Amino acid sequence: MSRPKPLSGFPEFLPAQRIVEQRVLAALAGTFELHGFGSIETRALEPMAQLARKGEIDKEVYVVRRLHAEGTSDAELGLHFDLTVPFARYVLENSGHLNFPFRRYQIQKAWRGERPQEGRYREFLQADLDVVGQSALAAHHDVEVALVVLEALERLHTDFGVPPVLMRVNNRRLAEGFYRGLGIDDHLAVLQRVDKLDKIGPDAVRALLTGELGLSIEVAAQCLELATISAPDDSFVERVRALGVRNDLLDEGLEQLAAVVRAGAAAAPGRIVADLKIARGLDYYTGTVYETELSGYEHLGSVCSGGRYDSLASDGRTTYPGVGLSIGVTRILVPLLGKGLLTASRSVPTCVLVAVDSEETRGEADAIAARLRARGIATEVAPKADRFGKQIRYADRRGIPFVWFASGEVKDIRSGEQVAADPDAWEPPADDLAPKVSAR
Amino acid sequence: MSRPKPLSGFPEFLPAQRIVEQRVLAALAGTFELHGFGSIETRALEPMAQLARKGEIDKEVYVVRRLHAEGTSDAELGLHFDLTVPFARYVLENSGHLNFPFRRYQIQKAWRGERPQEGRYREFLQADLDVVGQSALAAHHDVEVALVVLEALERLHTDFGVPPVLMRVNNRRLAEGFYRGLGIDDHLAVLQRVDKLDKIGPDAVRALLTGELGLSIEVAAQCLELATISAPDDSFVERVRALGVRNDLLDEGLEQLAAVVRAGAAAAPGRIVADLKIARGLDYYTGTVYETELSGYEHLGSVCSGGRYDSLASDGRTTYPGVGLSIGVTRILVPLLGKGLLTASRSVPTCVLVAVDSEETRGEADAIAARLRARGIATEVAPKADRFGKQIRYADRRGIPFVWFASGEVKDIRSGEQVAADPDAWEPPADDLAPKVSAR
Numbered sequence: 063m064s065r066p067k068p069l070s071g072f073p074e075f076l077p078a079q080r081i082v083e084q085r086v087l088a089a090l091a092g093t094f095e096l097h098g099f100g101s102i103e104t105r106a107l108e109p110m111a112q113l114a115r116k117g118e119i120d121k122e123v124y125v126v127r128r129l130h131a132e133g134t135s136d137a138e139l140g141l142h143f144d145l146t147v148p149f150a151r152y153v154l155e156n157s158g159h160l161n162f163p164f165r166r167y168q169i170q171k172a173w174r175g176e177r178p179q180e181g182r183y184r185e186f187l188q189a190d191l192d193v194v195g196q197s198a199l200a201a202h203h204d205v206e207v208a209l210v211v212l213e214a215l216e217r218l219h220t221d222f223g224v225p226p227v228l229m230r231v232n233n234r235r236l237a238e239g240f241y242r243g244l245g246i247d248d249h250l251a252v253l254q255r256v257d258k259l260d261k262i263g264p265d266a267v268r269a270l271l272t273g274e275l276g277l278s279i280e281v282a283a284q285c286l287e288l289a290t291i292s293a294p295d296d297s298f299v300e301r302v303r304a305l306g307v308r309n310d311l312l313d314e315g316l317e318q319l320a321a322v323v324r325a326g327a328a329a330a331p332g333r334i335v336a337d338l339k340i341a342r343g344l345d346y347y348t349g350t351v352y353e354t355e356l357s358g359y360e361h362l363g364s365v366c367s368g369g370r371y372d373s374l375a376s377d378g379r380t381t382y383p384g385v386g387l388s389i390g391v392t393r394i395l396v397p398l399l400g401k402g403l404l405t406a407s408r409s410v411p412t413c414v415l416v417a418v419d420s421e422e423t424r425g426e427a428d429a430i431a432a433r434l435r436a437r438g439i440a441t442e443v444a445p446k447a448d449r450f451g452k453q454i455r456y457a458d459r460r461g462i463p464f465v466w467f468a469s470g471e472v473k474d475i476r477s478g479e480q481v482a483a484d485p486d487a488w489e490p491p492a493d494d495l496a497p498k499v500s501a502r
Numbered sequence: 503m504s505r506p507k508p509l510s511g512f513p514e515f516l517p518a519q520r521i522v523e524q525r526v527l528a529a530l531a532g533t534f535e536l537h538g539f540g541s542i543e544t545r546a547l548e549p550m551a552q553l554a555r556k557g558e559i560d561k562e563v564y565v566v567r568r569l570h571a572e573g574t575s576d577a578e579l580g581l582h583f584d585l586t587v588p589f590a591r592y593v594l595e596n597s598g599h600l601n602f603p604f605r606r607y608q609i610q611k612a613w614r615g616e617r618p619q620e621g622r623y624r625e626f627l628q629a630d631l632d633v634v635g636q637s638a639l640a641a642h643h644d645v646e647v648a649l650v651v652l653e654a655l656e657r658l659h660t661d662f663g664v665p666p667v668l669m670r671v672n673n674r675r676l677a678e679g680f681y682r683g684l685g686i687d688d689h690l691a692v693l694q695r696v697d698k699l700d701k702i703g704p705d706a707v708r709a710l711l712t713g714e715l716g717l718s719i720e721v722a723a724q725c726l727e728l729a730t731i732s733a734p735d736d737s738f739v740e741r742v743r744a745l746g747v748r749n750d751l752l753d754e755g756l757e758q759l760a761a762v763v764r765a766g767a768a769a770a771p772g773r774i775v776a777d778l779k780i781a782r783g784l785d786y787y788t789g790t791v792y793e794t795e796l797s798g799y800e801h802l803g804s805v806c807s808g809g810r811y812d813s814l815a816s817d818g819r820t821t822y823p824g825v826g827l828s829i830g831v832t833r834i835l836v837p838l839l840g841k842g843l844l845t846a847s848r849s850v851p852t853c854v855l856v857a858v859d860s861e862e863t864r865g866e867a868d869a870i871a872a873r874l875r876a877r878g879i880a881t882e883v884a885p886k887a888d889r890f891g892k893q894i895r896y897a898d899r900r901g902i903p904f905v906w907f908a909s910g911e912v913k914d915i916r917s918g919e920q921v922a923a924d925p926d927a928w929e930p931p932a933d934d935l936a937p938k939v940s941a942r
Contacts, residue, residue: 065817066552066595069577072545074592076599077606080541096875098852098882101520105512105625106546106581106611112506122568126581128615129563137509141546141566152514155506159516161849161899163885166517171546175568185545200885202864377505409601412538424642435536442538445603445640459601 071178072185073392078461078497079399081406083187085499086218086395087169090189093214094167097206099191102166104148106173107139112151122174141173145190145388150375153194153382162196162382163203169391181362181393192386194374199383201318204350204370205325211366211387212330215354222404223501224394225357227366230292230337231322232351234369236315237338240288240302243309244281251275256289257341264290289339295327296320298336315349322350348372352387356394365390407498408461411440413490415457416466418447426468433485434466439495441466463494511618512625513832518901518937519839521846523627525939526658526835527609530629533654534607537646539631542606544588546613547579552591562614581613585630585828590815593634593822602636602822603643609831621802621833632826634814639823641758644790644810645765651806651827652770655794662844663941664834667806669794670732670777671762674787674809676755677778680728680742683749684721691715696729697781704730729779735767736760738776755789762790788812792827796834805830847938848901851880853930855897856906858887866908873925874906879935881906903934 068074075083091101113123124141142148145168153160169189176182191211193203208229218224237256241249255270264286271282284305291301299316319336326334342351349370356365368387375382398404414434416427424443431441442462444453450467454475457465465473472488473480508514515523531541553563564581582588585608593604609629616622631651633643648669658664677696681689695710704726711722724745731741739756759776766774782791789810796805808827815822838844854874856867864883871881882902884893890907894915897905905913912928913920 065597066591068595069545069547069549069579072547074544075542076596077540077542080543084541095851096878096880098850098880100517100850101524102515102517103520104514105509106613107509107512107625109509124566125569126564126566129565129580131615139509140569151506155508156516157505161896165850165882173546175571185547202861203885410538410540410605411535421642438536440536440538442605445643456601 069184071176071183073183073396075399076409078406078409079395081409081411081497082222082399082404082499083391083395085222085406086224086391087189089217089221090214090389090391091167091169093217094191094210097165097210097213099165099167099210102149102152102168103170104142104145104152104168106141106171108142108148108151110138110140112147113140113143122176124173124175143174144172145170145188146192146374146386149190149192150382154375154377157196157377157380157382162194163199164194165192166194167191180397183392183396186390186392189389189391190386191388192368192374192384194382194384194386196382197380199385201321201349204318204385205322207368207385207387208322208326208334208350208352209329211389212326212333215366215389216330216333218394222499224398224404225359227333227354227356229326229334229352229354229366230340231319231326231334231353232336232338232340232342233315233319233349234347234351235311235349236302236319237288237341239309239312239315240305240307241285243307243312244284246277246281246285248275252277252285253341256285256339259286259289259339292335292337292339293323294332294335296324296336298323298338302338318350342367342369346371346374350385359397362393362397365394403502405500405502407500408463409497410442410460410462411497412442412460412462413439413495414441414464414466414472415453415462416441416443417450417453417468418444419468420447423468430466430468430485434488437486437489439490461497464490509624511616511623513623513836515839516849518846518849519835521849521851521937522662522839522844522939523831523835525662525846526664526831527629529657529661530654530829530831531607531609533657534631534650537605537650537653539605539607539650542589542592542608543610544582544585544592544608546581546611548582548588548591550578550580552587553580553583562616564613564615583614584612585610585628586632586814586826589630589632590822594815594817597636597817597820597822602634603639604634605632606634607631620837623832623836626830626832629829629831630826631828632808632814632824634822634824634826636820636822639825641761641789644758644825645762647808647825647827648762648766648774648790648792649769651792651829652766652773655806655829656770656773658834662939664838664844665797665799667773667794667796669766669774669792669806670780671759671766671774671793672776672778672780672791673755673759674789674791675751676742676759677728677781679749679752679755680745680747681725683747683752684724686717686721686725688715692717692725693781696725696779699726699729699779732775732777732779733763734772734775736764736776738763738778742778758790782807782809786811786814790825799837802833802837805834843942844939845942847940848903849937850882850900850902851937852882852900852902853879853935854881854904854906854912855893855902856881856883857890857893857908858884859908860887863908870906870908870925874928877926877929879930901937904930 126139238249271277323336347369351369353364354366366389370385372383373381374384416431418427427443434441472483566579678689711717763776787809791809793804794806806829810825812823813821814824858867867883874881912923
């Protein structure tokens with residue numbers, strides 16, 4: 063076999079990079095569990111019918127079949143392209159065994175056959191957090207999921223030096239109510255065009271609204287005016303009110319969005335804004351919508367998105383409304399790791415390397431290692447009874463900070479300091495026990 | 503959408519079962535890292551050419567293609583069916599960036615399109631541990647990987663009540679040397695037939711050896727005699743010697759196997775035996791081979807297998823010998839969880855539910871929850887300001903042990919005991935902080 067080449071769009075990490083990823087995932091999962099969200103995992107494969115949306119199959123799906131499946135009646139399967147579709151299926155399949163509101167997180171890979179580019183991969187890791195109710199779900203969960211996710215992302219910033227985020231929040235009811243208050247019936251047609259604001263600019267959007275949809279210049283101006291409103295607090299409510307439109311759905315949307323932004327600004331100041339042009343596509347969101355930028359990496363697109371869907375799943379009798387967010391772990395990590403901006407202090411979990419005097423006395427080194435491990439100190443034994451200089455280089459190449467000698471001494475190979483030590487009592491400095499992850 | 507049905511061969515866990523799986527995985531990963539093994543993950547997809555063995559493609563592979571891939575030049579891809587093939591590819595691809603001997607573990611799903619049955623799944627989780635050298639790898643690593651894996655499996659037994667294991671070890675050199683010492687050239691042909699001993703019995707094997715291979719009755723008897731030898735210590739060496747066969751390769755195999763069993767018996771008494779009929783297929787193993795039974799679940803087959811392969815990977819210039827084991831996590835957990843023999847003490851991470859007096863004062867409950875979380879106590883806030891009886895039932899259904907009232911009291915809902923408490927100081931009993939996993 064000659065040296066294989068990487069597959070474009072399928073990123074893999076070297077051991078030190080994987081340590082960063084492990085820490086990031088542990089911080090996310092730890093925050094989620096602290097808030098009472100439990101983990102689930104779903105199978106990687108779903109029937110193609112489940113992966114279809116509104117009858118149409120998303121074109122980026124990977125279809126899976128057994129190599130020798132001819133003549134069998136296997137259902138056609140595909141790799142899931144997100145964690146929402148399988149989660150909705152899981153909720154329906156297990157609804158009799160779940161307690162609602164059901165709070166879950168899910169950290170798994172997903173696959174899309176898209177053209178690979180920075181921030182877009184064919185295999186990528188997502189960390190999803192959702193609350194799902196049976197028939198109903200209170201609006202305060204829209205606040206809760208945003209706060210939990212902001213807390214998790216803030217932890218990545220403070221603990222590891224991942225850049226800070228800015229979450230932009232909007233509410234579908236707000237926009238729909240506003241448009242209806244202006245006498246517009248097809249609010250989705252307006253939303254669709256206003257959504258292009260950042261891409262094509264206000265003049266082009268105005269032309270679409272007056273041309274394609276036949277809105278008056280005044281009404282089109284109101285729609286554009288709404289989309290330009292953004293604020294780090296609930297001051298946006300007054301600015302919307304000042305536009306003079308009155309509608310019950312608008313009031314409901316304003317109230318919900320104000321609640322999210324007020325709580326977010328209190329818990330995570332500077333990390334959240336109301337941004338009334340955010341639409342998040344048109345498919346299933348029905349209330350709050352979220353998008354999140356990584357500061358300095360805005361070109362990657364949103365690294366954490368989601369929203370409220372009033373019927374995530376339905377079995378015909380019962381509807382399951384939900385609200386949740388999905389963190390694009392691969393989208394965040396691959397650029398930062400690729401540029402070496404996030405690093406682990408060593409490439410192995412090992413804190414201590416026990417040197418071996420001779421192959422005959424390897425058992426003594428093994429015994430010392432076992433005593434260190436019994437107290438939670440990750441330890442390996444040198445693979446070869448080379449001269450000590452070579453054994454120290456073995457540790458150095460991996461970033462292992464300490465070398466233990468059978469003579470009963472331990473050496474910090476960074477400072478060169480060597481002291482007598484007891485394997486049943488010696489403790490490394492807390493910072494050296496496990497690899498440290500930090501920004502460069 | 504009507505209620506979906508499970509896909510046969512693709513097991514999924516309910517939240518409480520997933521907690522058991524999380525704990526088991528953390529115990530395995532924790533043990534591996536304590537011994538200086540680092541984590542890697544490889545992509546789920548490999549080029550079909552990589553999944554081919556000796557030019558032939560394993561018939562259970564799942565082939566993957568983009569739904570709209572017609573006319574493109576995408577390489578044909580398949581889902582990996584184990585973690586060894588992708589690991590070998592990873593080592594070759596990244597050899598310039600790895601330090602050898604390279605010690606890694608890998609916990610990931612794999613897929614095989616086999617007919618599903620108990621102990622055999624189409625999607626399953628493996629936990630692999632290997633050491634790989636560049637050009638050479640010392641024999642003491644054959645001892646090491648067995649000890650690390652036995653320690654990890656023993657931890658599942660003592661911490662969670664997973665049944666104990668029995669690891670059966672053999673050595674290919676031993677068998678090959680013995681057969682060669684008997685004047686047999688085609689040792690693989692003999693091994694292949696002796697491997698059927700458990701299935702077809704000694705008489706039928708003897709008939710194959712004398713009939714198909716033309717061995718004399720005496721030589722066939724010697725081969726059978728060797729296969730019946732098993733011992734929990736190195737006493738097997740003398741029993742093999744007593745058969746009177748002399749060969750250098752046999753000596754080497756005896757010495758290597760004795761080293762593994764001696765160290766295993768010392769570190770994990772009763773958990774390891776030398777068993778000279780173990781063959782583990784015929785493909786790539788070249789020295790030590792391992793198989794492991796779960797006590798009381800022998801019908802599942804081996805739950806942890808592996809061996810020494812003198813060329814795990816080769817790029818034409820350099821060969822990478824390795825030794826490792828693969829734990830069948832799904833094979834162990836699905837039967838135990840399905841029978842309810844392993845359980846978590848609750849279905850959520852939550853330790854405390856903060857009750858809500860009224861929706862107007864939800865913010866006060868949120869503030870109490872935040873103070874508990876700041877000290878690592880997993881806390882959620884009741885989703886609805888129902889009367890307290892209903893909020894307590896919310897906790898009870900999930901197994902949440904404590905309910906906190908804004909009045910400044912906390913109630914253990916199992917004993918009914920209610921005491922005044924300070925959210926900045928109160929600690930739950932250590933056993934209640936996280937869900938407990940135990941055997942029933």
